[in-house]
Every structure is written in structure tokens, then in C-alpha cells.
Amino acid sequence: MTDPLPTGATIGILGGGQLGRMLSVAAARLGLRTHIYEPGANPPAADVAHAVTTADYTDTDALRAFAQSVDLVTYEFENIPTAALDTVEAIVPIHPNRRALGTSQDRLTEKTFLQELGLTVAPFADVTDAAALEAAIAQIGTPAILKTRRFGYDGKGQARLTSPDDAASALDSLAGAPAVLEGFVSFTAEISVIAARNPQGDIACYDPGENVHRDGILHTTTVPANIPARLRTDAVLLAARILNALDYVGVMGVELFVTPQGLIVNEIAPRVHNSGHWTQNGCTVDQFEQHIRAIAGWPLGDGSRHTDITMENLIGDDMDRVPDLAKDPKCALHLYGKADTKPGRKMGHVNRVTG
């Protein structure tokens, strides 16, 4: 247990996308600096960071220099190569810890961990080859979803099986990557809990948000979620147990399915989460500042919500709506400064005050 990070200290962030950008702004609000490490040129986070390293995750010298220039390291996405993390961690602490990252990087490890914690997950089975897939289908049935164990996000690395006949094509589409077959869950709502824990062991959760996806990408998050109070409490308690079990430090996004039988954990993300962007206009301390507070060893914000919000992602051509959204006094715009608009690319989001 070290002292809280003082004013002027520097937090290293692996990844320079919009999450790194909003983390940088939150760090600045607390008088802290950020140093972004990102392979791509002109990352969104560079506009608001004290320092930027443009280098690949295989560049050991650059990783070492980066680690030496900062007081601790965090990350804005979970698919960071293990060797890069080893290089950094030899020099400076990484929060959230490697166990949390390792658990969430691998769907099989993640589901096993959650199940062992006594939480409900969708039926799942390890799929290493065609024979294993056949056995998995026999066990779980169809419809089901075949997902790569690693490197999946926003619906990528997934294939849907509507019947056992889809097995071969589903396996082909994953190109031999180790995979997990997940049973199809019939849910009435998707919700997520943004939870935080600091090194002192304090935990604070935001109210669950209700998520709507479109084309496999988060479309909207609405708070409060339209679910019974009992499930809201369940969701928060369950999320807190996950953080506690991992001795977690930072913010985590916990995605849940609401079913007639109760809550099923879909997945966990060891970082600030798109479904927590509503906190920027709904809470005194938003998820980005909460993450910085947690990893810096500061007291956590209490997570209470002062305003009802619907967050909507602005994807691709949604940017054409910005002039109209800017006129709406109920809309808070958050744009990422990305030069090129592409279909499916997250360009910004809008938090609409609803109550």
C-alpha cells in the first residue's frame, strides 16, 4: 500500500483511443499528468496528454523508456501483448493487476473464474477443433455462439450457429483460433455495472445502465435501467464480488443479461467502459476520474447519480447529426477528434439528460 499519487505525478496509459483521451482529461482534473503509449500515429488521446510515445508493443526499448517516465501504468483496452506487460511491470506497477487482465483476456478463463465464484454464466464449452465443437454442440445445443477465446471486441471474432449444420462454417470463420461455444441466452435486457475498487479495498458502483446494441456495437445506455430494484441491487453486489475476488484496483465494466431466472454475467472488461460514459453528465465523479482515483490510491467518488441520462454512441455517419445535437440543450456532446469518419467507427457520444 503506497501513498496516494501527488499532484504532478504521471500516469502511463497503454492505448491512445477515446478511452485514453477521456482518462487523460480526468487525470488532469486531479492535477496528474498522462503519458500515452500507442502504436498508431495521432491517437485521440494525444491531444490532451502531457506526453506521447508512438511505438509498437514489440519495441522493448520504447516500452522501458515509457515505464521509466511514469509513476504507474494503466491501460484502456485489454488486448495488450503479454510480453509488453512483462517489460513494463518489471519497472513500474500496472493497475488493474495482471490477474484481472489475464482473466478477461481469455473467455474460457473468464467464464471459469466467474463460475467458480458462484456466479451464473451462459453454458460454455472449450472448442479446440471440429471434434470438440461437435461435443460442445451436443452438450449445449443450438442456437449458440462460437467466440474466439482472445482478442474479440464489438462483436468481432464471433460466429452464430443456428443449427449443428453451421459448425464447419463457424469454425472456418474463426480461422483456427482457440474458441468457446456459448449457449444462447434468452434475456429480457442487457445491463452493465461500472464498478471501482481502490488499493484500500473501498468499492463504489454506479447504478446499472441498460444497454441496447446495434450491429454488435453498443448503441445506447440508459440510466436508470428499467429493471426491478432487487435486480439493480443484485447486479451491484455481484459486480463488487468480482472486483473483490480479483483484488482489483481500478474501474471495471461488468456486462449482465437479465433473464427470468435472474442475472447472467456476460463478460467483464478490466477498464473504463463505453456503457459508463453516461457518468460524465450523470455523476459528480465520472468513471474516468473514478478509475484515476482508484489507481492513484485516492478516495473513490460515491457513484451516486444526480441526473438520468441516455448515452448514445455516435458511429460513422452519425457525425452528420452533430450540428443538430449541438443545438439541443439536453445534449452533452463528447467528440473524440478522429480525423476520418468510417462506418462502424466510434466518433463520439452524446449524453442526453432525460430527468
Added chain:
Amino acid sequence: MTDPLPTGATIGILGGGQLGRMLSVAAARLGLRTHIYEPGANPPAADVAHAVTTADYTDTDALRAFAQSVDLVTYEFENIPTAALDTVEAIVPIHPNRRALGTSQDRLTEKTFLQELGLTVAPFADVTDAAALEAAIAQIGTPAILKTRRFGYDGKGQARLTSPDDAASALDSLAGAPAVLEGFVSFTAEISVIAARNPQGDIACYDPGENVHRDGILHTTTVPANIPARLRTDAVLLAARILNALDYVGVMGVELFVTPQGLIVNEIAPRVHNSGHWTQNGCTVDQFEQHIRAIAGWPLGDGSRHTDITMENLIGDDMDRVPDLAKDPKCALHLYGKADTKPGRKMGHVNRVTG
């Protein structure tokens, strides 16, 4: 009338203090970049800016290169040398305009402008030498305050006269600078209005905040101000008239005295203002984003307040209170990342939610 600034455009900011820092963050939120021009090393705004030029205001080459790298220029303080502004304006537009800046840079010009607009100001007289001061005292009486016409802020460049006998020492303390003698105003409250106007001529004002000063520096701003509804409306209308008269583009701080005879305009600041920091946690669009929206030709936020706030400046050793303030769920911290704590130095502020 040009088109609104698009995503990725760059705003130049003259001055790299905490106001420039918070303007940079607001620009980023709208997908815009900032380039800070500041003579001092490691200015607070540099941590969150896309680019920084460290050069003096007399460095014409640096000013030209700065102006050529940006789409428009704004400023975070009003005491910028005229020659520097001339150099910049030959290349790129400056908002708010030179007339607003020139008016507010000079107390005599400012008071004359306000009076000609039909607004009430404290009795004042031009003081060029001892004879003029004697005449001014005969006209205005004592107590009175002798203020330099230019380069005053946070109570600097001022001398109080409790009787005519103080004339010589007051004049000495201003070291020959052109000055204005102001009659003492007996007020029941100090308030300020943060007002914005865009190139389209739209105007939006925030609710007046009530200010308390300590040692000549703003200590707290509380919204709503504890004044009659009629005066709140008067204050906003009066501020809007000032912006309109100056064909102003940007955010302006208008400081007012509340007296039994009505409102007296104390001074105007052609920039975001310390007494508007409460908007960060009280409004969907804060004064910093409002300023960026205005100068970028975007629609303005409507200025409505969703939360009651008391803003308190954290000055010098107030930083020792940060660990306790960080624990208070009602407190939103905003620290400026300044390395050295000095007496009288603004290190940050806290917005306390009060309702």
C-alpha cells in the same frame, strides 16, 4: 460569418494558465485541438494541449508561426501586449474582438463605455498626476480607490484612500502609472454574470453567482445568488446588452455590485472567469465549452443550471485540504497541476454540490 469550426480544427490560446487548461479540455470535448502560446515554461495548459509554443509576446517570428498553425485565436487573460495582437490578427481572427479587449484593458475606457451604454458604474475620474488626483478627490470624495488604468488583477495595482491625506502615498504606490479614482460603493453583495454570444448573435447567460472575496482574491462563488429575482433578471439583461454593444464573440465575465439603488457594474473581463467555474458541475455546457462553442461558431448551450453549487478557490496552502475534499462525495475537485504551491497562488478549485 464563416462556417462552424469542424472536428480536428485548431484553436490558438494566448496564455497557458488554468483558464487555458480548462479551455483546452473543453475544446477536446468538441473534437477540436488547441495550441497554447505562453512565455513561461511548463504552463498548466500544456498538459492537455495538442501543441505548445514557449516564447515571449515580443517574439514576432514565434507569434507568426503560432498564428499560421491555428484556425482562430482566443486568449485567457486580457493583458496581452497590443503589438502581439497586431501580429497575430494580421494572419488569423481573434475572438473576442479587439474592441472588447481594448475596452476591458483600460479601466477608463471601460467605465466610459459602460456609462455611455446607460449602465451605472461607480463614480470615477481620470488621474494623470497629483493635481488631477486632488481634483478627483474633490469631485468623488473619500473613501475611494485609486486603480491603475491597465494591468490590474486580483486586487493588484490598487490603493485605498480613506481620507484626502492618503493621496500622495496612494499615487506613489502606483509608481506613476495612469490611473482612475473610483468612488467607494456601499454594496450588499457582489455578483457576476457569465454571458456568451456567438457570431450569429445568439446570447446565453448563466444564472448570476454571488462572490465573496478574501484578500482581494475571489474566495467563493455561490449559485443561486441570494438576491431578489428581479435583480437576477436585471443582471442578465444588462450583461447581454454589454455583449451586444461590443459585437462580442465568446464568454465574458461581468462583475456587479448589488446596492440599495440597484446594480452597479464593477468590471468586465473578456474571457472565461473564475466566478464561472461553478458551471463545470452545475450545467450541461460549462463556461469553457460555451466559450469554445461561441468562438467556433457553434450553437450555444442554453446556460440552464441543473445543480446548486458553491465554488471555492484553493489558494496556496488550501492544497493541504485536498485529501479531505477528495473524500467528500459532494465535492468535485479541479486541480491545475501546478508544481509549486505559493501563498496567493490559485492551485485549483472545488465545486461543492449544495442542492
